[in-house]
Amino acid sequence: MTTGPSFFHPLERLPDTLQRLDFIIFDLIPTVSLPFYLIYMVILLGPVHSIFFISAIYFLLLWISLFNMALAVILFSRSSSFFSLGAAFVFPFYQGMYMKCARFVSYSSDILFATSRRDDYVPPRVRRALFADEVGKVVS
Template sequence: MDVDTVAAPGSVPALAAAFRNPAVAVASGNVTIRNAARNPLTALQSLEYLQSIALGRGFLDHLGSVGCCSGAFSMFRRAPFLAAGGLNVGPGEDLEITLRLREAGHRTRFIGSAMAATLAPTTLPRLIRQRLRWDRDALAIRLFAYRQILPFRRGESLGSTLERLDFLLFDLAATLVFPFYLLHVALRFGEAFTPLMAGVLLLLSGIATANLLLVHLALRRLPTLPELAVIPAFALYQGIVLRFLRFFAFSDELLFAGSHRDAFVPPRIRRALYGRDGT
């Protein structure tokens, strides 16, 4: 668990119940935002976590495709964890250990009923630093450490194939194409670009609202007033702001290995991993 994460009563036993299946090596809980009412930015992150974790990972769990068990709230089976070598000292250690255990043939689970709440960044600069770190680390681990660029790999499970394709198509490819696609649409439609984009964002807001209502129904949780207030801006936040942040992070990692310079990793660890100059 992260130091700023608090588990709900009964959540640790709920997470431990996943290990009744001997094939399971790691199980991740459902993480929400506990300072959602702080300001509109934290409320947006609360909606994002509900959609991407509660709904997204819940769907991936049914496919056997949970690719990252969050370091904020996860549980490991001791024997395979130690046999795999434990946590990596480098960045993105929760994603890396999850992929390493999957590569070793173990199952990963998401347990939606195991609830925990964490603190979200309260300012835009802090959010930007967090997301750049997450996205650079994800790309470095998946592409360079685990060579996940190929669409199919011999011997892997269907769940692992679907999990990789989800990243390659909907995260990597879609993100790198996105700014150029926007430019193409702007040039193609001219003055109609602004109302067109407004219509698209309105449609995406409707889809996001329906998804969030499904999540709240599944969790038997009523949306808070701060969450309701920012729903109209959610599509802009997720579809534009976060997408451009991810584009910058991916570009920085591909061109300049930006994760090697991330100050989140202590200097002595960076020197040990990448050499004296961080490369």
């Protein structure tokens, strides 16, 4: 007999539970809700204003990235290279849109098709703990 999902597992330590809850609240929920937010934004603002809004967010993140780079140059007495300046321009798009889309595809495929069950990236001890029934046999 298996029970439903639970936030707490008897063999899981509190820091692991808190890390998992942090992942759910600050990573999983925002990533899965992103497409719905974008649709809502287009309905609310219209397509043209939505593009301006996303562009404004990009430029805000770009300024934060350039500020962080300038701060690192000042604090560590290093010179900034052309590559790091180019990375500062690409990073807001990469982190803000590309990785969110990649995480959405990954999370969705795992939620819908349980792809991590067959993934070698998940350590065997974790797969056994997650997908084992009470008798100890792996559920297929």
